[in-house]
Amino acid sequence: MKMNKTWMITATCVVVTSLMTGSAFAKSDNGNNADKADSSKPAVELNVKVNGGADSTVTTDTYGNEGKNGYKGLLKALENVKDKPAGAVIADLLLTNYGAHISDELKAELDAIKDRDAALSAVADVLDEQGSVTDAVYVQKEAVKANLKNLNSYKKLGKLYEKLGKKGVLLYVNGEEPTLEVNPFIKDGSTLVPFRAISESLKAEVTWNAEERSVTVTRGGITVKLFIDSTKATVDGKEVTLEVPAAIVEGNTVVPVRFISEALKATVKWEEETKSVVIYED
Structure with missing residues (x-):
């Protein structure tokens, strides 16, 4: 199924920021402040199109300084993209950074949504389409590491290598x-x-x-x-x-x-x- 351009851009914004800066949200040693965003890190922007309407934007600046609204903002965004690659990335952020505030039932749902290798592969597709093959290779390598058993991830990486002129038997x-x-x-x-x-x-x-x-x-x-x-x-x-x-x-x-x-x-x-x-x- 062809992915809507909005979702592809969303995935790119979230994943590339995560890869370059680590977590988009800071973990605090104090449990009461565990959901506050680190203002020293770049804001993560999620462009979400709701029911075909105008784009709405959710950022860590919007929600990060309002206690649990930080993770509530991500939950709100997740509702609109949970069946898209961006949803997998948001689910991963929620599980990684806000686990203490999430019920077991919600954790199970987020685990089901999270499919990191598919999300990263979607980002690699975007970069490849934009002509950034070297960057696409970097992201696709992360997709391979996210699921060692997914042969399609290796296949996609191999095809990207072909575009860079790399030939012969590949070994992982x-x-x-x-x-x-x-x-x-x-x-x-x-x-x-x-x-x-x-x-x-x-x-x-x-x-x-x-x-x-x-x-x-x-x-x-x-x-x-x-x-x-x-x-x-x-x-x-x-x-x-x-x-x-x-x-x-x-x-x-x-x-x-x-x-x-x-x-x-x-x-x-x-x-x-x-x-x-x-x-x-x-």
Whole structure:
């Protein structure tokens, strides 16, 4: 469904301000003042179109200095946009900054509304349409981190990278893009990735045995051992056969990504259109 331009602008105003300045509202150590806005921070402006009528504006300056009217103002704005991307952002602000004033029933409703990755992706769409592809990439990266399991977010990020001229297999581990000395590649239908980059991103310990030409990774009581140029490997001492052998490319050991990820109890997904390898821990 195509999103109304007003809602897209609303999402842009709220999310970009949140990303650059952190929370739009200050948290006070004193519970009685927890809902007061911090006047030293820029006001967040929400442009809300009510029932197709004229735009009305809600800002932290309007509500922030009137006690609980700060969060009441956000609730009022939320009523008009709760099924739009901006509603997800407002719900997140309410839960983060005004949790002490919200009933359990309302918290459950806000949790249902909050869908941060969709809201951030909507902002990335706006920036992309405006020609700010680099900024769109930055925001879309935040969308990826907001929901590690959403392959569509990785797909959108990959398409933005294509616009910037970035090509080849993309690799993400827990929403981050590890630094690689050699790029991932596909061989005989299997994707091979730098072994050390994957292991260290998953906080595993890696050791190299020059005499055996083997590499061993240990994580959470699991030990995986691979032999260079061999389809032989072991997981906790049990021998397994790889579809493609581990190899050394430009001085780096590369291994089949699905094998090493699943052996270390991580989930691995493949996004075909942008050739993205997605690894995350449940």
